[in-house]
Amino acid sequence: MSDLNPATGQRLFIQRTQLAQAQLGPDPDAPAQRPLQAGEARLAVQRFSLTANNITYAAFGEAMRYWDFFPSGDAALGCLPVWGFATVAESQVDGLAVGRRVWGYYPAGTHLVVAPSKVSAHGFTDGAAHRRELALVYNQYQFCDADPGYRADLEDLQAVLRPLFMTSFLIDDFLDVNGFFGATQVLLSSASSKTAVGTAHCLALRRGRPGAPRIVGLTSPGNVAYCRSLGCYDAVLTYDALPSLDAATPTVYVDFSGDAPLRRAIHGHFAAADALRHSCSVGGTHWQALGAARDLPGPKPVLFFAPAQVKLRSGPPPEGWGPAELQRRMGEAWVGFLAQVAAGDWVQIDARLGAPAALQAYGQVLGGQVDARQGVVVALA
Known part of the structure; x- marks a missing residue:
């Protein structure tokens, strides 16, 4: 006590x-x-x-x-x-x-x-x-x-995951609204982070639909097995395996790490074929490696700000759903994710x-x- x-x-x-x-x-x-x-x-x-x-x-x-x-x-x-x-x-x-x-x-x-x-x-x-x-x-x-999304028996899981999943849901929606910027592949750094896992989960729900992208996670060697066990990534690679990815594949990069050298390496890898269609900056899990994004080849990284997507979707049609419908969709997605996490011991x-x-x-x-x-x-x- x-x-x-x-x-x-x-x-x-x-x-x-x-x-x-x-x-x-x-x-x-x-x-x-x-x-x-x-x-x-x-x-x-x-x-x-x-x-x-x-x-x-x-x-x-x-x-x-x-x-x-x-x-x-x-x-x-x-x-x-x-x-x-x-x-x-x-x-x-x-x-x-x-x-x-x-x-x-x-x-x-x-x-x-x-x-x-x-x-x-x-x-x-x-x-x-x-x-x-x-x-x-x-x-x-x-x-x-x-x-309706609260469960007393899973309160600790909610504390850990719910705020992160809100961001995950909105990232997935942002990419979808923008047609994945014409990409066929979404590349996520810090793939073991819970916001990245939530995003991969939302993206994976699109499998089988027209235009659904391939989901690739980048992580450290110690987290590869964990990320692969989740089933929401189509491929999981270590950071040093980045060169093995096809540099001509149209790609969106979702940056959960904030690692400036990694960001530069990813931009450089896809630059020759002009294949990096969007660079989305979300987090700073590698906070010690944070750095400026000046003079990068390819598109300028754009900071994803979840409240901006909330504001868009809370507005009227055609861009928005209205506040009640946004809450309903987020709540439904959250309940599904929580059930999968609890069942899979994620x-x-x-x-x-x-x-x-x-x-x-x-x-x-x-x-x-x-x-x-x-x-x-x-x-x-």
């Missing part, structure tokens, strides 16, 4: 320019630190996941404003955004009852004070002033008892309890020391 003081709580703080430098400190949203104001509620964060996706949030914290969601009070320090579950501990909001369990986007800590707006039977939006200009998709919170939950264990887990995820099959879930309190 944790000896954490519930009044002060704890939160993980990261040096924005030195991601390996992390520390624990009192949670600024804990009861002893911040009394509630009218219209506010305090959420007690109970379980959250730590994946390569969170490292991407940190690596792109300045450029994509991820640090702005949960201000630390110190310009040098950032609060790492995570996905997980919390319970309403205190409420000064009509319609938001104490004890309600909530899924959403939190700082890696024990508490979050929100200013709920648009409270409905399904959830609410955090209308805090500092979040109003940030991407809406990160500001929405769902009540677990009103969420992910083994690695629960870390207590603040020191959380700090250690962050270091291991940052250093790429977590096995691809593991899903790290943290409970600070």
Whole structure:
């Protein structure tokens, strides 16, 4: 059991320019630190996941404003955004009852004070002033008892996979909307990362349809067998086997690694035949190798921003489906993916309890020391 003081709580703080430098400190949203104001509620964060996706949030914290969601009070320090579950501990909001369990986007800590707006039977939006200009998709919170995609017995899997699968679903949809840019092959780096696996799963559901692309994963030698066992890749290669791919095959590159030398090698490989049709930058699992994309042969890499695709599909036809239909399609896809993951034992939950264990887990995820099959879930309190 944790000896954490519930009044002060704890939160993980990261040096924005030195991601390996992390520390624990009192949670600024804990009861002893911040009394509630009218219209506010305090959420007690109970379980959250730590994946390569969170490292991407940190690596792109300045450029994509991820640090702005949960201000630390110190310009040098950032609060790492995570996905997980919390319970309403205190409420000064009509319609938001104490004890309600909530899924959403939190700082890696024990508490979050929100200013709920648009409270409905399904959830609410955090209308805090500092979040109003940030991407809406990160500001929405769902009540677990009103969420058709929630399963109490698979809560840890949801914490690990659901935020990543949302991105996977939207990448697949983005590629489909654009006709795969005329490519017949989709090449995914960091193929063992959970967002890449989710994307490959969505792409694999298109097998047998006209225009469905071949799905090729690139990964490290230790993860080849795992990636092949999933059945969603048509081929899995080690990074040094890149030259074995046919350089004339029209290809879309989906970059989950952010590895600048790898990106240059892929662009160069397909450049001679002008076969690289689109270069899509998604993540930064290889955060230490992040670099600029200037002077690359072939198309300029374009950063994929999931909220932009949400905005497109939330709009009216013909480009959009409307908000309700988007949620229905994403929910249906998520339920199918969760069932396949659970049945196939694709992910083994690695629960870390207590603040020191959380700090250690962050270091291991940052250093790429977590096995691809593991899903790290943290409970600070």
